[in-house]
Amino acid sequence: MLDQLDNFPILKKVLESLETNFKDSILDKTFEKNELSVLIKKEDLIGVLTYLKTEQGFNALNDMIGIDNLPYAAEGKKRFSVYYQLYRFQDFQRIRIKVDTEENEGIDSIVSLYKSSDWAEREIYDMFGITFSSHPDLRRIYTPDNFEGYPLRKDFPMEGKK
Amino acid sequence: MGFKELELNMGPQHPSTHGVLHLKVAVDNELVLRVEPNVGYxxxxxxxxxxxxxxxQVLPFTDRLDYLAAISNNLGYVLAVEKLMGLEVPKRAQYIRVILTELQRVASHIAWVGFMANDIGAASVLLYAFEEREDILEIFEEYIGARLTINAMRIGGVPHELSDNVIERIKKCLVEIPKKLKDIERLLNGNRIWKHRTVGIGKITAEDAVQFGLTGPCLRATGIKWxxxxxxxxxxxxxFEFDVPLSTNSDVYDRYLLRMEEMRQSLRIIKQGIELPREGEIQAKVPKILKIPAGEVFHSIEAPKGELGFYIKSNGTEKPERVKMKSPSFINMQSLETMSKQDLFADLVAILGSLDIVLGxxxx
Known part of the structure; x- marks a missing residue:
């Protein structure tokens, strides 16, 4: 569906600049339902986001989304994905940056870049057990501190654990 | 002097937390040093x-999120599902949706004014505000039979055309609500106590507001048109023709003025809406058992509290693989500490109120 991107010159330009600057970090890119998603290497997360924020003007983090890829384990997908949805206020553009991670690996925290990621990262930690290194205060946010397990993982039963 | 820093607990059971919310507050005498909201109850x-x-089946659950603005939640969800399906919704259904959501915005904002004034101590405003809110809830009752958890949208359209009775009631509201808004403004705008409790309180810079991801009236009160x-x-x-009110002081008083103006703009939209001819399809063809091809989508709307978004990932079965809701209250709540630092402890209630949070x- 990437050819549809031709009708969206602004997003296309963003993608092109990402490709020139971070040629080796981009693993995959999709354009679906007018939304641009770019899968990048986990190590380059801070670099890419810093570039998008300072050079490209994506000034706001809209939301962070955690995904459990357990149903796709056979296809060799890493266990979790974390999506970062960014906004550029000046021309109302949205872009989604994706990172994949394994169960016991951490992801770099982006609190220093976008303050709104503080609670979002805590929520993902609470729900999926993904750790964010250098997060100032990584605690559970919804469930009690003595809660066992991570509710939104696919292997967590809906009825809860006995 | 030299008092030590004191830690106070506000909530979880507290009348002005609008639900069950626990705030850990560190104060130095009367000044707030730190606030740590504890959510999840x-x-x-x-x-x-x-x-x-x-x-x-997901649709009725969305009513229970922001229970003061159930229709906005419904709309956010169905729009995301429709975008995922690539479904074209009939024009008339879209207009009915706009009318309903704008009514809901007025109901939510007017309830907010009432709660806010009540929190600060002006209890009479609550009574006026709730009278008008009741009128709007009666419109919903006439339309679909429920007042709060309305479930007024369907995937692909809306369940009913607006009946003559509904139109009559809306017309009555369009006359009555502006009068009530004026009454409320007469009670509050020049009121010295109200101004003492709101002007210059809970300030946040535009830069911080963007950093914290603030949306909705709280962001627009910093002067950013979003x-x-x-x-x-x-x-x-x-x-539809309408303006987006803006202000630049970014204090509690400005957020109040902004919401009052937003209600007027919503009424303007509703007025244009009910003049449109009531004809045409209101429901697109949707299979009884809905299976959506694999894909992912994000769609957001402007809910009364801010930007409400739904991310949906489908895998080709009849159940979504993942639904993530981006709730405006959750994001806005994070900035409470920045807003209330160095303000008086007693004003924390006003600042919390001005964020317009719903714990659901x-x-x-």
């Missing part, structure tokens, strides 16, 4: 539940 695991329900209805139009909002939405 109302966590019902909505997102987990949704993964185990069909697309249609309204999804205008910027990324959905549901044919581009066919924060805790999911």
């Amino acid at each position: 109302l966590h019902r695991g909505m997102e987990k539940l949704w993964e185990n329900r069909t697309y249609n 309204d999804i209805r205008k910027n990324i139009p959905y549901c044919s909002y581009e066919d 939405e924060i805790d999911k």
Whole structure:
């Protein structure tokens, strides 16, 4: 569906600049339902986001989304994905940056870049057990501190654990 | 002097936390040093539940998120599902949706003014505000039979055309509400006590507001023009004429003025809406058992509290694989500490109120 991107010159330009600057970090890119998603290497997360924020003007983090890829384990997908949805206020553009991670690996925290990621990262930690290194205060946010397990993982039963 | 820093607990059971919310506050005499909101008392695991329900079954759950603005939640969800399906919704259904959501915005804002004034101590405003809110809830009751958890949208359209009775009631509201708004403004705008409690309180800079991801009236009170209805139009909002009120002081008083003006703009949209001819399809063809091809989508709307978004990932079955809700209250709540630092402890209630939070939405 990437050819549809031709009708969206602004997003296309963003993608092109990402490709020139971070040629080796981009693993995959999709354009679906007018939304641009770019899968990048986990190590380059801070670099890419810093570039998008300072050079490209994506000034706001809209939301962070955690995904459990357990149903796709056979296809060799890493266990979790974390999506970062960014906004550029000046021309109302949205872009989604994706990172994949394994169960016991951490992801770099982006609190220093976008303050709104503080609670979002805590929520993902609470729900999926993904750790964010250098997060100032990584605690559970919804469930009690003595809660066992991570509710939104696919292997967590809906009825809860006995 | 030299008092030590004191830690106070506000809540979880506190009348002005609008639900069950616990604030840990560190104060130096009367000044707030730190605030740490502790949420999750109302966590019902909505997102987990949704993964185990069909697309249609998810819809009534969305009523229970922001229970002061159920229709906005419904709209956010159905629009995301429709975008995922690539479904074209009939124009008339879109207009009915706009009318209903704008009514809901007025109901939510007017309830907010009442709660806010009540929190600060002006109890009479609450009574006036709730009288008008009741009129709007009666419109919903006439339309679909429920007042609060309305479930007034369907995937692909709306359940009913607006009946003559509904139109009559809306017309009555269009006359009555502006009068009430004027009454409320007469009670509050020049009121010295009200101004003492709100002007210059809970300030946040535009830069911080963007950093914290603030949306909705709280962001617009810092002077940033960000309204999804205008910027990324959905549901044919581009066919309606309305302005986006802005202000620059970014204090509690400005947020109040802004919401009052937003209500007037909503009434303007509703007025244009009910003049449109009541004809045409109101429901697109949708299969009884809804299976959506694998894909992912994000769609956001301008809810009364801010930007409400739904991310949905489908895997070709009748149940979504993942639904993530971006709730405006959750995001806005984070900035409470920045807003209330170095303000008086007693004003914390006013600042918290001005954010317009609903715990059902924060805790999911």
